[in-house]
Amino acid sequence: MEQTMELTTDQFIRDFEQTFNEQQQTLLQNATPTELFLALAHTIRQYYTPMWLERNESLSARQEKIAYYFSIEFLPGRMLETNLLNLGILDTVKEGFTQLGLDFTAVKNAEHDMALGNGGLGRLAAAFMDSLATTGYAGFGNGLRYKYGLFKQRIVDGYQVELPDAWFGSLGNVWETRKDHDAVNVRFFGNVYMADAGEGKLKPVYSNAQVLRAVPYDVPQLGYKNGVVNNLRLWDVEIPEEYELNYPTIADRRRVEDITAVLYPDDSTEEGKKLRLMQEYFMTSAGLQTIVKSYLKMGLPLEKIYEKVSVHINDTHPAVAPAEFMRILIDDYGMEWDAAWNATTKVMSYTNHTILSEALEKWSTGLFSFVLPRVFQIIVEIDNRYMAQMGAQGADYARVENTRIVRNGQVHMAHLAIIGGHSVNGVAQIHTELLKEDTLRDFYALTPEKFNNKTNGIVQRRWTQIAAPVLSQTIDKWIGFEWRNDIHALRALNDVVDNPRAQNDFWEVKQLAKKRLADYIEETTGVHVSTDAIFDVQVKRLHAYKRQLLNVMHIIKLYWDIKDNPEGDFTPRVFIFGAKAAPGYHFAKSIIKVINELANLINNDPEIGDKLKVVFLENYRVSLAELIIPAANVSEQISLASKEASGTSNMKFMMTGAVTMATLDGANIEIRDEVGEENIVIFGMTKDEVYHHYETHDYNARYLYDTDPVLHRVINTFVDGTIPRCQSEGSEIFDALVTYNDEYFLLEDFQSYVAAQARVSALYRDRERWMHMSMMNIANSDKFTSDDTIRQYAEEIWHLSLPHAGRHRAA
Ligand code: NBY
Incomplete structure (x- = not known):
C-alpha cells in the first residue's frame, strides 16, 4: 500500500532552516555542502524517527517473527537519496533546495559512501535490507561497525595504492543511533572446564578469559513509501569499565579497537587470522545474545524460539552461529542439548556465494580452540553427534566423513552452517546446480531437502530513479x-x-x-x-x-x-x-x-x-x-x-x-x-565444456599460443616492450597465460x-x-528486483508472514 509523507515544500523549507540554524549556527549562504548535508540528514531523521518507534512497538506488541541477516559486509553506499526517495519526498526536497538557491547535487555528493563491504556480497546484503523494509517484512541486519571501510584506491604511476577510508571521519555517521542499553559482553580465550551445577547438570567455568563489550549502533532502513522502518544493527567494541586496569597503555587499547577497525584484515599471518576469527565471533555472539534476550521479553518458552526468530548466515563469515547459539541456549539459559539442537537447526539458514573452495573458510583447530575454547568444545560435540546419527542411519561412510565439521585438524565453517541449519541456498540457478553436483555434492546426497536456489536481485529504485x-x-x-x-x-x-x-x-x-x-x-x-x-x-x-x-x-x-x-x-x-x-x-x-x-x-x-x-x-x-x-x-x-x-x-x-x-x-x-x-x-x-577440461586434463594453452597467430601476437605484446613501464607485470601475465597453462581458459x-x-x-x-x-x-x-528475491527468502526459508500493514502513520 502506498503511503508517502505529507510534506509541502514550504514546510520542508521551514523544518530545514530551523534544523540548520540549531545545528550549524551560520548563514545558509556561507555553509559548505557538508554542513548542508548534515542539517538535511538531521531534518530527515526527525521525519522518520516517529515511524521507527512505532514500527518497533508494533512488532513487539504483535509478537511478529523476525529474520536476522548476519553479514560481515554491508555496502549501502550513500543513504541520503534513498531515504528521501523512500519517504516519498525526494522531489519536494529538491524543489525546496532550488527555492533556497542551494545545489542539491553538491550536498548529495558531500555524503561519504558507507562502504562496509567490498563487492557483490556486501551490496546484496544492503539491497536485502532495503527490500525487507520495502516489502514490509520484519528483517533486521546484524554486522560490524568498522571504523575504516574498504580501502580507498588511488592510482599512482599506474599502480594501485590503498589508503584508509575513515568513512564517518570526525563528523560521525549521521544516520546511526548508539543503543547503550543493548550492549552485551563477549568472551575470548582463557580456559574452560565443566563443573558440577547440581541436579546432574554441568556448567562451564572460565578462567583468564578476555571480556569485551559489544555496543550496538542502529541504522534505520526505510521502506519505499510504506512507513516501514527496519533496523541494521552494527556492533562496535569497547573495553568494559571493570576491566580497564587490564589495558594500561594506548597500545593495549588499540589491540582491542582493532576488532572493529577494518574489514578483512590481512590474514597472511597468524595474528591476522586470529583477528578475523575474533571479528566474526564478536559480531555473531553479540547479535545472538541480544536476539535471545529480546525474544525472552515476550515471555514465550525458549524451546520455541524458532517460531519467532530466524537467523541467516550470509556466506561463511558468521557460520559460527549454530555453535554459539547452542552455547547460549545451554550454558546461559540451561537448556538440554536435544531441545537446543532442535531450536538451533530450525532457526539457522545459510547462503553460499562461491564454488571456489579456497573461499570456504576453514580454521585450524589449534587457533580455534585457543580463541574460542568453549565454542570449540561444542563444535566437537556437534560433530561427534553428527557422525553417530549418520552412522545410525546407515549413511555412506565416505560421504559422512567428507561432510563432517572437524577434519584433518581444521574446522570447516560451511559444514557447520549446513549441518546446524535447515536451508542452504545458492545465488543463481547454475550456481545452485553446481553446489548440488560438485562443491557440496555429499551434503546434497545426504540432505537434499535443505538445498534451494534464490537468484540474486538488485534495488531497482537506486539504479533507475536515483x-x-x-x-x-x-x-x-x-x-x-x-x-x-x-x-x-x-x-x-x-x-x-x-x-x-x-x-x-x-x-x-x-x-x-x-x-x-x-x-x-x-x-x-x-x-x-x-x-x-x-x-x-x-x-x-x-x-x-x-x-x-x-x-x-x-x-x-x-x-x-x-x-x-x-x-x-x-x-x-x-x-x-x-x-x-x-x-x-x-x-x-x-x-x-x-x-x-x-x-x-x-x-x-x-x-x-x-x-x-x-x-x-x-x-x-x-x-x-x-x-x-x-x-x-x-x-x-x-x-x-x-x-x-x-x-x-x-x-x-x-x-x-x-x-x-x-x-x-x-x-x-x-x-x-x-x-x-x-x-x-x-x-x-559452457560450464560442461569447462568441466570436460577438468576431467580430461586436456587443456593446452601453449598449443593455442603456438598455433593461433593472432593470439600469439596479442600475448607477446605483454612482454615485447610495446606497452612501456610494465616489464615484470607483463611477464607475470605471460607466465600465467602460457607457462602455467591459463587457469581460467x-x-x-x-x-x-x-x-x-x-x-x-x-x-x-x-x-x-x-x-x-x-x-x-x-x-x-x-x-531481478531484490524485492521479489527477498519475498522468496521470507516465505520459503524464514517462514515470515507480512506484519499487519498500513498502521504506520507518517510523521
Ligand atoms: O557474491 C559475490 C559473488 O562473487 C557474486 O557472483 C555474487 O553475485 C555476489 C552476491 O551473491 N561474492 C563476493 O562478493 N565475495 C566476496 O566479496 C568475498 C570477500 C572476502 C571473502 C570471501 C568472499 N573472504 O573470505 O575473505
Whole structure:
C-alpha cells in the first residue's frame, strides 16, 4: 500500500532552516555542502524517527517473527537519496533546495559512501535490507561497525595504492543511533572446564578469559513509501569499565579497537587470522545474545524460539552461529542439548556465494580452540553427534566423513552452517546446480531437502530513479508512473521497443548519461572521450576468474588492427574499467598496472585518436557505479563459465539499457532467458565444456599460443616492450597465460570473444537494431528486483508472514 509523507515544500523549507540554524549556527549562504548535508540528514531523521518507534512497538506488541541477516559486509553506499526517495519526498526536497538557491547535487555528493563491504556480497546484503523494509517484512541486519571501510584506491604511476577510508571521519555517521542499553559482553580465550551445577547438570567455568563489550549502533532502513522502518544493527567494541586496569597503555587499547577497525584484515599471518576469527565471533555472539534476550521479553518458552526468530548466515563469515547459539541456549539459559539442537537447526539458514573452495573458510583447530575454547568444545560435540546419527542411519561412510565439521585438524565453517541449519541456498540457478553436483555434492546426497536456489536481485529504485533520473522520466513518458511502485509494470515498455520516437528518446537518454560520465572522465583522468563511441564497461572486483585480462587481450587485438590499417573503417570504442584488487592479491594488482600502461599507450597515440580509448577510473564504489552504469552501452560479464556465482552488476546494466557481453555463467543465463537470445551477446565455453577440461586434463594453452597467430601476437605484446613501464607485470601475465597453462581458459575463449565483439560493433552501427536490444533489456529486467528475491527468502526459508500493514502513520 502506498503511503508517502505529507510534506509541502514550504514546510520542508521551514523544518530545514530551523534544523540548520540549531545545528550549524551560520548563514545558509556561507555553509559548505557538508554542513548542508548534515542539517538535511538531521531534518530527515526527525521525519522518520516517529515511524521507527512505532514500527518497533508494533512488532513487539504483535509478537511478529523476525529474520536476522548476519553479514560481515554491508555496502549501502550513500543513504541520503534513498531515504528521501523512500519517504516519498525526494522531489519536494529538491524543489525546496532550488527555492533556497542551494545545489542539491553538491550536498548529495558531500555524503561519504558507507562502504562496509567490498563487492557483490556486501551490496546484496544492503539491497536485502532495503527490500525487507520495502516489502514490509520484519528483517533486521546484524554486522560490524568498522571504523575504516574498504580501502580507498588511488592510482599512482599506474599502480594501485590503498589508503584508509575513515568513512564517518570526525563528523560521525549521521544516520546511526548508539543503543547503550543493548550492549552485551563477549568472551575470548582463557580456559574452560565443566563443573558440577547440581541436579546432574554441568556448567562451564572460565578462567583468564578476555571480556569485551559489544555496543550496538542502529541504522534505520526505510521502506519505499510504506512507513516501514527496519533496523541494521552494527556492533562496535569497547573495553568494559571493570576491566580497564587490564589495558594500561594506548597500545593495549588499540589491540582491542582493532576488532572493529577494518574489514578483512590481512590474514597472511597468524595474528591476522586470529583477528578475523575474533571479528566474526564478536559480531555473531553479540547479535545472538541480544536476539535471545529480546525474544525472552515476550515471555514465550525458549524451546520455541524458532517460531519467532530466524537467523541467516550470509556466506561463511558468521557460520559460527549454530555453535554459539547452542552455547547460549545451554550454558546461559540451561537448556538440554536435544531441545537446543532442535531450536538451533530450525532457526539457522545459510547462503553460499562461491564454488571456489579456497573461499570456504576453514580454521585450524589449534587457533580455534585457543580463541574460542568453549565454542570449540561444542563444535566437537556437534560433530561427534553428527557422525553417530549418520552412522545410525546407515549413511555412506565416505560421504559422512567428507561432510563432517572437524577434519584433518581444521574446522570447516560451511559444514557447520549446513549441518546446524535447515536451508542452504545458492545465488543463481547454475550456481545452485553446481553446489548440488560438485562443491557440496555429499551434503546434497545426504540432505537434499535443505538445498534451494534464490537468484540474486538488485534495488531497482537506486539504479533507475536515483542513478538514472532522466531515464526514469523517459520511462514515465512512454508507459506512465506505475513502474515506480510496481517494477513488473516495466514490461509495458515491450510495446514500444520498435517505436522510432521511443527509440530516439532512449537513445538521447543514454547520450546524456554518457556525456555526464565523459565529463567526469576528463575531469579525473584528463582523457577526452567521444560520446559517439561505444561505451564498453567492466566494473567489478579485480579477480582472475572474472577475466578482466580477456578484455585487455581484445583491446590489444584492436590496437594492432588499427595500427596495421589506420585508414580502416572502425567502430569507435571507449573501454572503461573500475576495479579494486585485494591488497594481498599480487597478480590482480599487476593487471591494474598493465591496464593503466596500456591506456597511456593507446590514449596518447595520435594515429589511434578517437577510435579507441581506455580508461581506468580509480576508487570504484557504489556512488561511482551510479554514475558509470547508466552510461554503458556494453556490459562486460565475461567470467569463466561456472565461476561467477551470480553477479549483480549484470542486472544493473541490463536495467539501464546496456547490452550484455556474456559467458553462460551465473545470472547471465537468466538474463538471456528474460531478454531472448537475440538481445544479448553470448560467447565462450559452457560450464560442461569447462568441466570436460577438468576431467580430461586436456587443456593446452601453449598449443593455442603456438598455433593461433593472432593470439600469439596479442600475448607477446605483454612482454615485447610495446606497452612501456610494465616489464615484470607483463611477464607475470605471460607466465600465467602460457607457462602455467591459463587457469581460467582465456586463450580458448579468445577467438569467440573477438568474434562476439565484432558482432557488437556491427549491431551498434544499426541504430534501430541496437535500440531494440537496449530497450528489450530495460523492459524485461523486472525479474531481478531484490524485492521479489527477498519475498522468496521470507516465505520459503524464514517462514515470515507480512506484519499487519498500513498502521504506520507518517510523521
Ligand atoms: O557474491 C559475490 C559473488 O562473487 C557474486 O557472483 C555474487 O553475485 C555476489 C552476491 O551473491 N561474492 C563476493 O562478493 N565475495 C566476496 O566479496 C568475498 C570477500 C572476502 C571473502 C570471501 C568472499 N573472504 O573470505 O575473505
